[in-house]
Structure formats: C-alpha cells, structure tokens
Amino acid sequence: MKNMTFLGVVAVSALSLALAAAEQTMPFANGDFEQYEGNRPVKWTLGRQMKAGRGLGHNANGGLVWESVTPLAERLCSARQMFGGFMPGDFFHFSALVKKENYKAGSGDGLAIVIEWWDADKHWICAPAARGTEKTPGDWYQVEGGGIVPAKAAYGILHIYVCKGSSGRVSVDNVTVRQLVRDPVQFVCSSAYRDTAVSGPVSFHAVVSVAPTVEKASAFFRWKGVNGETCRRPADHFSLASTEGEASLMLQVADLAHGSSPVVCELWADGQKLGESSVSFTRADELPKRRVWIDAHKRCIVDGKPFFPLGMYWGQTLDRTLDIYTNGAFNCVMPYQKMTLPILDKLQSAGIMTFSCVNDLTIGKPELLRRIEEQRNHPSLLGWYVMDEAGVEKVGQLVDWYQFIRQHDADHPAYAVQDRIYDLRNFMPATDVFGLDPYPVADRSLNRVTEFTRGGEKAVFGTRAFWNVPQTFAWKWYRPGMGDKGRFPTFEEIRSMSWQHIAGGANGLISFCFYRIIEEAKEPDPAVRKENFSRVCRVSHEIARMFPVLLSIEDCPKISYPADSLVCRAWVKDGELYLLACNLTDKPLEADVSVEGGPWHMVACEVGEPATRTNDGKVHLSLPPIGVSFVRLRNR
Numbered sequence: 001m002k003n004m005t006f007l008g009v010v011a012v013s014a015l016s017l018a019l020a021a022a023e024q025t026m027p028f029a030n031g032d033f034e035q036y037e038g039n040r041p042v043k044w045t046l047g048r049q050m051k052a053g054r055g056l057g058h059n060a061n062g063g064l065v066w067e068s069v070t071p072l073a074e075r076l077c078s079a080r081q082m083f084g085g086f087m088p089g090d091f092f093h094f095s096a097l098v099k100k101e102n103y104k105a106g107s108g109d110g111l112a113i114v115i116e117w118w119d120a121d122k123h124w125i126c127a128p129a130a131r132g133t134e135k136t137p138g139d140w141y142q143v144e145g146g147g148i149v150p151a152k153a154a155y156g157i158l159h160i161y162v163c164k165g166s167s168g169r170v171s172v173d174n175v176t177v178r179q180l181v182r183d184p185v186q187f188v189c190s191s192a193y194r195d196t197a198v199s200g201p202v203s204f205h206a207v208v209s210v211a212p213t214v215e216k217a218s219a220f221f222r223w224k225g226v227n228g229e230t231c232r233r234p235a236d237h238f239s240l241a242s243t244e245g246e247a248s249l250m251l252q253v254a255d256l257a258h259g260s261s262p263v264v265c266e267l268w269a270d271g272q273k274l275g276e277s278s279v280s281f282t283r284a285d286e287l288p289k290r291r292v293w294i295d296a297h298k299r300c301i302v303d304g305k306p307f308f309p310l311g312m313y314w315g316q317t318l319d320r321t322l323d324i325y326t327n328g329a330f331n332c333v334m335p336y337q338k339m340t341l342p343i344l345d346k347l348q349s350a351g352i353m354t355f356s357c358v359n360d361l362t363i364g365k366p367e368l369l370r371r372i373e374e375q376r377n378h379p380s381l382l383g384w385y386v387m388d389e390a391g392v393e394k395v396g397q398l399v400d401w402y403q404f405i406r407q408h409d410a411d412h413p414a415y416a417v418q419d420r421i422y423d424l425r426n427f428m429p430a431t432d433v434f435g436l437d438p439y440p441v442a443d444r445s446l447n448r449v450t451e452f453t454r455g456g457e458k459a460v461f462g463t464r465a466f467w468n469v470p471q472t473f474a475w476k477w478y479r480p481g482m483g484d485k486g487r488f489p490t491f492e493e494i495r496s497m498s499w500q501h502i503a504g505g506a507n508g509l510i511s512f513c514f515y516r517i518i519e520e521a522k523e524p525d526p527a528v529r530k531e532n533f534s535r536v537c538r539v540s541h542e543i544a545r546m547f548p549v550l551l552s553i554e555d556c557p558k559i560s561y562p563a564d565s566l567v568c569r570a571w572v573k574d575g576e577l578y579l580l581a582c583n584l585t586d587k588p589l590e591a592d593v594s595v596e597g598g599p600w601h602m603v604a605c606e607v608g609e610p611a612t613r614t615n616d617g618k619v620h621l622s623l624p625p626i627g628v629s630f631v632r633l634r635n636r
Contacts, residue, residue, distance in 0.1 A: 026083060027084065027085040028085075029043050029081075029083075030081075031177070032057070032061065033061075033062035036053075041062075044079055044080070045079070046079045047078045049066055049077055052065070052079075056173075057171065057174070058097050058173040061173065064173070065172075066079075067168070067170075068166075070167060071166065072106060072163070073164070076163060078161045078162070079159070079160045079172075080157055080158065081157070081158050082156070082157050083156055083157075083158065084154070085179075086179060087149060088149050090149040091148055091181075092178070093145075093178055093180050094158065095142055095143065095144035095145075095176050096143050096144075096160070096172050096175040097140045097172065098111065098134075098141060098142075098143050098170065099140045099141070099171040100138070100169070101168060102169060103167070103168035103169065105163075105166055106162075106163045106165025110165065112129045113129065113159070113161075113175075114128070114159045115128055115159075117149065117153040117155075118156070119152040126150055128420070130144055132144065144391065145391040146180070147423045148426070150422050158175070160172055165480070180393075184208060184210060185208050185267050185274075185275045185277040186207040186208070186426075187428070188263060189279060189428050190202055190205075190263070190281055191203040191204075192296070193295070194410075195279055196282040196284055196288070197283065197284070197287075198253065200296065202252075202253055203250050203251075203463065204263050204279070206221075206246065206277065207246060207426075208267050216270075217240060217245075217267060217269040217274070218268050219238045219247035219266065219268070220232055220268065221234075221249040222264045222266065225255065226254070226257060235247040235249050236250055249265075251263075253283050261281065262278040262280055265278070290411050292381075292383060292411060297553045298464070298505075298507050299551055307331070308551055309332045310509055310510075311330045311331065312325070312330060312512070313333075313335075313336070313510065313515065314333050315513075315515030315516075316337045321518055322347075322352075327533070327537050328540040328541070329537070329540040329543070329544035331353060333347070333354050334354070334355045334385060334415075334510045336515075338357070339354065344380045345380075348379055348380040352380065353381070354380055355384065356383075357385045358405070359385055359390075361394070361398075372405065376408075382412065383414065383432075384409070385415050386398065386415065387417065387431065388417055389419045392426050395429075399430045402414050402431055413431075413433050414432045415432070415434075416434055416435070417435035417469060418434065419438075421455035421456050421459055424460065431464075432464075433466070433508075434460065434465070435467050435468050436466060436501075437469035437471075437512060438451070438471075439471040440471065441475070441493055442475040442482065443485065449497050450500050450582070452504075453504025453505055454567075465507055465508070467506065467507070468506040470497040470498045470509055471494075472511040472514075472532075473488070473513055473522075474486055474487055474523070477522040488523070490535070492626055493626065494539050499543075499580060499628045499630070500584075502543070503567045503569040504567055505569070514533075548573060550571065554572040554573060554574075556571055556572045557570070557572075557595055557596040559579070559593055559596075561581070561591065561593040561594070562591055565583065565585050566581055566584060566593070566621075567582050568580060568581045576632055577634070578630065579630070581628070582626075582627075582629075585625065586626060587625055588623065589621070589622075590621070592618045592619065592621075598614075598616065598617030600634070601633060602619075605632075606631065607629070608623075608627060608629045609627050610629065610631060619633065
C-alpha cells in the first residue's frame, strides 16, 4: 500500500548467472563483515561507492558503508551475496542493522534489503523486500523481513540496495538470513466467521509441515460430539505436495457439541504423533448480534443488511477533501490518518463508513484499547485496519494484536492487506478479511489481478472474504525513473482491474489511492488530476449500480469457460441471470461461456460489451482487449 518504495522486480545481475552451482549450496555467511580476503569481504560482491571494513559497523565492529555527496546517478547500487541451504517450504527470516547519516532518499526511501529467490535453471521467482523505520536520525535501527521459500527455489541472493537519487551515508551491519522452525501443525481455522455457527456445513483447515525426510504422513481431526463423546476421523483432504501442507475436514454443525469446544488436527508419521493444533469452535443456538460482520456467503453485513464496501485509501486531509470524494459512488474510506470522533461524525453526515487504522503495532495495547473503546460504538466505523503488507516475521505479533481487538470489540471485523499470495496463508489467524493489491499497470499484464484473486482464494481455502485493492495511482509517483511507463491507468484498465477482482471473488473494493491523486497533488496539472479521478468515479458508479446483483445469494447455475483467457462470475437476482466476464488478454477475444439450465436469452447489457448470441446453453462473447461484459439473461 503506501510503503511502495522498492523498485519492483530487480534486474538479473551478471553475478547471479556466473556463480558456480556449488556456491548455491553454501549457507549465508559473513553478515558481520569480519572476514576478508585482502580488502574484499568474504562472500560479498560490492557495488561502486560501497566499501566494507573493520570499524565501519555497529559498535565499531566490521560493517558495510555506502557514501556519496552527490545523488546516485545509477538506478541501483548494491552489495549482494548468493546463498543456499534452504528448501521450498522453509520459513525464513532476514534482518540487518542500518544507520543513516546526512541521508537524503532517492526513489521512495532509497534503501531496501531484498532476497531474490531463483530456481535451478536460474529463472527469477520472487523478491521479498524489507525497509524498516528509522526512529531516531543517526541511530542504528533494524530492518527485517521474511517469508516462505517458494516452490522450485534452489538458491537465494541477498541484496542491500541504495536507489537512484540517494545521497549521504548508509552503514549496514549484522546481516542475517536464517531458517525458522515451524510447528508440525501451525494452526487450524474454520470457514465460519469468528469460528461460530448455528447450522449447516462448516469446513476446518490446518496448515501442516513435515521434515523433508518424512515420506509418509497422515492427518486426523478430533472434536467433541453432540453427547460429549470424542469423535475422530482422517482428514477428508490431506496433501504435503505443495510448499505448505494442508489438511481439511467438512462437518455439519449439528454433529458438534453445543457451546465452545476445540476442533483438533493431529499430524502423524511412522506411528508417532508429530504434533497437533486446534481452534475453539462455538456451536450457538443463535448468532450473536453484531453491527458489522461477514456472513456465510462472505458478504459484509452492516446493521443486518448486505453491504458491498466500495472506497479508496485516504491520507491526512480527509476533512478537507470530502466534498471531492463524494463525486464518486463510494460508501466507505480507508484513511491512514489517526481516526477521531469529529472525523467519524463528519463521515457519518456524508453517509460514508470508515476503517480505523491501527496497523502500527508500536502504539501499544493501552493506546489500542483507548481507540477501541472510543470508536467501537460509532455508526460510521466499518472495521479495524490491522495490516499493510507486513512481513511474515510479524505473524506472531499480528495474531496477538488481532486477538486483542477481537476480545474488546465483537462488532467489527479486522481488515488486512497483502501484496503477496505465496505467504498469505500464514496471516489467516491474524484477520477476518483480506485485501490483495497486485498493481499491474507499469510493466505487467492486467491478468495479474486474476492470478492474485485465484491464488488468494486457494491460499485461504476459500474461507475468507476479500476486499481487494485496484490500482488507481501512477507508479511514476513512486519511481521517478519510470517516466511515461509508470503512467496513471486508463479508464479501461481501471474498469478491467475492478471487475476482475469482483469476478475472482471479491465482495468489496478499496482502491489505492485518493490521496495521491488529489491530496498530495503528485500530478501537477489540475486538469489531469481531475481526469484521473473522473476515471475512478466512472467505474465506481458502474459498480454501485450493480450492488443489488453483487450481493444476491439466490441459487445460481454453474458456469464454465476458458480460464486462460477469461474470468467469469454469475449471480441470480429476481430470477434473472447476471453474467460477468473479463477478457484477460490484450487482444480481441471470441469466447463461449457455458451456463447450465439453458437456453438463455440476453435481456440487457449492464456494463461493457453485450453478448453477441446465446444458444444451446452457451453465451457467446466478443470482447475487445481487456474488455468487460456484464449481461442480464433470462431462461424462457
């Protein structure tokens, strides 16, 4: 979200392609910069203007320094080290101590610690980054990040980047890359909102892991039955084939004891129990009365009525720009500023709901409790914003933070946004609702949005609501060197991204961002700013007009379509079928969507392109590049 300061996918360095395969198995070493061969720090390759030596680091020990009195002209300057010793699925953590002196940032904050993961054929996979926050200028502070080693990863390269335009002095020391040991059963979750249900089916899911030497394992679930007996059976689904193992079980709520009791997942191998974990599930006689919650269809419910969150991110001038914001069809806002009762009152008067941003863990629980008690009863509060692209090393703290919020406010969900899907599953115990922010308009295809929505649904076992984050900003605002390539999205691109998110399963959209368009005037031309915002508003009105359809839960026929070129979703409202289809390609597309229960006849085109013909239970679409079609059909 707002922490978009890294320069994106880093270029392939000559070093990464030239190092011998034997080096790929070597562990990370010499992170304290105490070992040298001549003047060269062992294992490290340094960029221009970088030097290492004893006396340059923390407490006058060995360290790395980049220094320049003039702004860095090159795109990047980096120190890097190749390392191995990790397996796909390993939980890794990396950190470094950093000190800045007389420092002026270039692109973004000018500094990033990054790990690139590569496969055995030297194909780049991903590059998780970390930056950290300097609390006291001139003091050492920690930068840390982490995640899960992706599937097919054979080795990593750690980079310490200083970015174009930076000047001053940066010192680095105590660089570490290490494996974190995970419990065999990391957690168990359920498909029910806050693990409470009255009736119907409920699914339970566990994230499991075993040592690479374990060839055969099994998972069992146990729970307390209706008469108090202990019930136990093998998982309906169990897999260790992916980067993360998983075990799942479907039960009827009627098969569980009344009240709260644990549902446990056990992991076994070679006749021994490796470990277990549980979730406390409540079979209730009636659902608790909540002001805002998520129902079994993953819809947001506000005061007993379905609600589709549609809004934008806001900065620090919310009260001064509300009149501009209401030109869109927005019903909520996600402000980074500290929420206050006067702002809540003003939003209530405008008919706008809001999140309260509490993603800064450093405020402490006393301050968090003060905000909860002050704001939880206000009619404009929609939920608590608890995470903004956090590293996986923060999972433990975030779970504790979420549980504290859940303990003190049963009436509002927690909302967490992530820019990665490969470690999304780890954050499931830390929030009620997720948001995904793929942001493709720069150098990626728009189908990245659908890749994220499909991957996100799979990562959370299909059990979480998604209020996703379309891109409504220009990358050049964050990366000045991109020029026109980092332009603001066109109307057609904003439309495609927004409807792709919805077709992929999102039941809410909070785009990023209003404050960069209007508040901070990143675009100097007022006419261009107005045009940019008008594009966002036009799409918002399209979506808002379809709210009754998007929130309908009437029985819907099954659809099938070519998933490599289309993403589709269907609803039934008042007996009529509504079919949404998005062209995932940058070329014109002719495609058929098969719909059960035909023949279907088109009644109207609600958004975008009409269906050209319907016959034999198929709806034929003729879509322009990245085109959208939302049609209303009737079976007669």
